[in-house]
Amino acid sequence: MSSTVFSQTAIDFTFTDTQGQEHTLYEDYLDEGKTVLIDFFFVDCPPCNTFAPHLKEIYDDWGSGQEDVEFFTLSSKGWDSNADVEGYEQQHGHTNPGAGEDGGALDIYFTYHNSEFGPISGSPHFIVIPPNGTVFKDVDGPGTQGRKDAINSAITEAVELTDFIDEPIIDTFIININLKDTKDEVVNNISYTLMSSDGTGPSYPITLDPNGQLVIIDFEATFPGLTDPIITPSKEGDFLNGVFTTDIIFILRHLLGIQPFTYDYQYIAADVSNDGNVTSADMSEIRKTILEQQDGFSSGLSWTFDPISISIDQMTPGTYNFDIEGIKMGDVNRH
Numbered sequence: 147m148s149s150t151v152f153s154q155t156a157i158d159f160t161f162t163d164t165q166g167q168e169h170t171l172y173e174d175y176l177d178e179g180k181t182v183l184i185d186f187f188f189v190d191c192p193p194c195n196t197f198a199p200h201l202k203e204i205y206d207d208w209g210s211g212q213e214d215v216e217f218f219t220l221s222s223k224g225w226d227s228n229a230d231v232e233g234y235e236q237q238h239g240h241t242n243p244g245a246g247e248d249g250g251a252l253d254i255y256f257t258y259h260n261s262e263f264g265p266i267s268g269s270p271h272f273i274v275i276p277p278n279g280t281v282f283k284d285v286d287g288p289g290t291q292g293r294k295d296a297i298n299s300a301i302t303e304a305v306e307l308t309d310f311i312d313e314p315i316i317d318t319f320i321i322n323i324n325l326k327d328t329k330d331e332v333v334n335n336i337s338y339t340l341m342s343s344d345g346t347g348p349s350y351p352i353t354l355d356p357n358g359q360l361v362i363i364d365f366e367a368t369f370p371g372l373t374d375p376i377i378t379p380s381k382e383g384d385f386l387n388g389v390f391t392t393d394i395i396f397i398l399r400h401l402l403g404i405q406p407f408t409y410d411y412q413y414i415a416a417d418v419s420n421d422g423n424v425t426s427a428d429m430s431e432i433r434k435t436i437l438e439q440q441d442g443f444s445s446g447l448s449w450t451f452d453p454i455s456i457s458i459d460q461m462t463p464g465t466y467n468f469d470i471e472g473i474k475m476g477d478v479n480r481h
């Protein structure tokens with residue numbers, strides 16, 4: 147039993163089978179998680195005809211194309227037409243897709259013969275391609291049994307490779323957080339905390355990569371003890387970032403009805419005491435902070451976020467994308 151494995155991935159191809167049906171390697175099969183076996187043969191090839199009943203048996207053992215494995219029977223000779231291949235299929239009871247020269251088989255043969263995958267020697271010649279595009283070429287063994295064993299073993303390996311690839315994806319959480327300020331600019335030095343939504347139990351500081359992404363392979367093992375987990379952003383200090391006397395004037399003009407706020411964030415930013423109301427007390431706090439008569443706002447809040455937190459369903463792995471707006475307290479004019 148043997149096969150040659152290549153680091154290059156399979157080259158895509160499309161052919162039209164003897165029934166007029168089109169088949170594209172990646173789109174119709176590999177991308178759908180299916181393993182493909184290619185049988186390069188020709189209609190008048192004696193060893194191909196000898197092995198044809200065994201190939202049918204193997205095909206049926208792997209689900210007759212109804213499960214995760216499909217076979218293509220493709221002629222390697224320019225004189226075999228789709229009609230010739232159809233005759234061969236009928237003779238051997240083959241039900242898998244097959245094609246001759248006019249179906250595009252010869253082009254596929256030359257894609258895999260004397261290319262980066264080396265020569266194809268002898269007929270029949272079997273290639274097995276798992277969904278990740280790895281090419282198992284020269285799949286063969288001594289005698290009929292050796293050849294059957296080699297094919298079955300290559301398909302088994304391909305299917306196991308698929309299972310192996312699928313597994314981490316099933317348990318993986320990919321969390322993308324796009325946090326921008328009210329000017330649509332990225333805010334640096336944000337701290338994130340992962341905790342239960344009711345605030346009980348452990349809380350975990352988490353770090354996003356420079357692209358704002360967090361990948362969790364096994365949620366329960368990495369962050370045990372959480373119920374309805376949420377991620378909360380925070381940013382400490384930095385009270386006077388974007389906060390100037392002009393902001394006090396903006397609040398005053400709003401309170402006097404001369405120039406009311408036009409954005410929702412302005413109501414949040416102006417309420418530096420965080421009591422739910424924009425009043426002259428907020429103006430006073432901002433003024434004292436600017437004059438350094440007060441060390442930051444009484445609420446302790448320098449930044450707030452909309453939404454305040456984001457929820458992850460720890461039972462549902464997948465990709466989560468969140469947009470969060472960072473609002474600088476006291477900066478009502480974005481300037």
Ligand SMILES: [Ca+2]
Nearest residue numbers: 417419421423
């Ligand atoms: Ca207030």
Ligand SMILES: [Ca+2]
Nearest residue numbers: 388393477481
């Ligand atoms: Ca400002």
